[in-house]
Amino acid sequence: MRRAAIVHPLRTPVGAFGGALRDLPVEDLAATVVRAVVERSGVDPGRVDDVVFAQSYANSEVPCVGRWVALHAGLPEHVPGMQLDRRCGGGLQALVTAAMMVQTGAADVVLAGGVESMSRIEYYSTATRWGARAGTVSLYDRLDRGRERSQPEARFGPISGMVETAENLASDFGLGREAADAYAARSHQRAAAAWKEGLFEAEVVPVEVPQRRGEPIVVTRDEGIRPDTTAASLARLRTLVPGGTVTAGNASQQNDAAAACLVVAEDALDDLGLEPLGYLESWAVAGCAPSRMGFGPVPAVSRLASRTGTDTRSLLDDMALVELNEAFAVQVLAVLEGWGWHDHDRLNVLGSGISLGHPIGATGVRMLTTLLHELHRRGGGRGLATMCIGGGQGLAAVLESA
Secondary structure, eight states: OOOEEEEEEEEOOOEETTSTTTTSOHHHHHHHHHHHHHHHHTOOGGGOOEEEEEOSSOOTTSSSHHHHHHHHTTOOTTOOEEEEOOGGGHHHHHHHHHHHHHHTTSOSEEEEEEEEEGGGOOEEOSSSTTOOOSSOOOOEEHHHHHHHTSSOHHHHOOOOOHHHHHHHHHHHHTOOHHHHHHHHHHHHHHHHHHHHTTTTTTTBOOEEEOOSSSSOEEEOSOSOOOTTOOHHHHTTSOOSSTTOSOOTTSBOOOEEEEEEEEEEEGGGHHHHTOOOSEEEEEEEEEEOOGGGGGGTHHHHHHHHHHHTTSOHHHHHHTOSEEEEOOSBHHHHHHHHHHHTOOOTTTBSBTBOTTTTOOOHHHHHHHHHHHHHHHHHHTTOOEEEEEEEETTTEEEEEEEEEO
């Protein structure tokens, strides 16, 4: 089976909710990074066999975002595209799906990515198509509604949202507010230091945002990082649940971003004149209780380790770096307890969802982009990218630096 090489992984800056990217349509956000991947790699656009893109909050404004973005970015008409959704794991799933296409010989070159504009997610009604003759019509916020309906209520009971699942893990593992705030502060400090040292410059594509008057604004940096964050400053925030641990400061953000890369058959690299940054080595996905969705990386990494003939601790110890998406600080801490592994010198060394942000469908590709660039800077090695997924899943993948 052919190895799947990862070429020119890039991402946009991660915009804050309602921030500088809020008026940019999702198709423009995604097309910006797709064009950059094609241009910087030098690949002939006509050689792209398919475009696989993740989006978790899709709608009919941009149906089948992979095909839509391929056309919008100027790829030839014969290049097809598709859309997939594995919620928080969608971006990484797009890469995995593209890799399977390459590994099995169904394609030589696939453009994989993810996009989310959480600022533009709409309100909707389920009661108006056949007419509401009188009375009030309810509009649902699709952001909140998607979290509330992440599982069949008839089987699992109601879950108020992802915050409840994080508080369940805090209770299960006896995790307190102080530890959560300390972890969140470190995430912001690491991300701020990375920007200061120029570590993100190679992976970030500037985004132009048209203005009604005057020249476009050019967004070049992630907006959600707060360099002055400390555990003491976070301790002043009110918890979202009385007596709980989760606050707006120690949870992931809502964001706007896109990320993409080429996934190429290793034996086609020379013919195409492409240099890989890394390879997908192995991956696994696993389910868990929806009410403990944040624990998903534990069974996912366990399954991945088993499939590669090892155990969780050995697999983690073999990794040069580990990227574990920060949905919530207490969720990260619970996963570390589940793994029995607490090496913070190799974990999220440049920050993650709490500081860099969590643009749902784009997050997985953002993570692998950061991971591969950082492995390259450090001279190579293998890295793990993993995340929890709303509804009770975990996805994990091992990537090898080229």
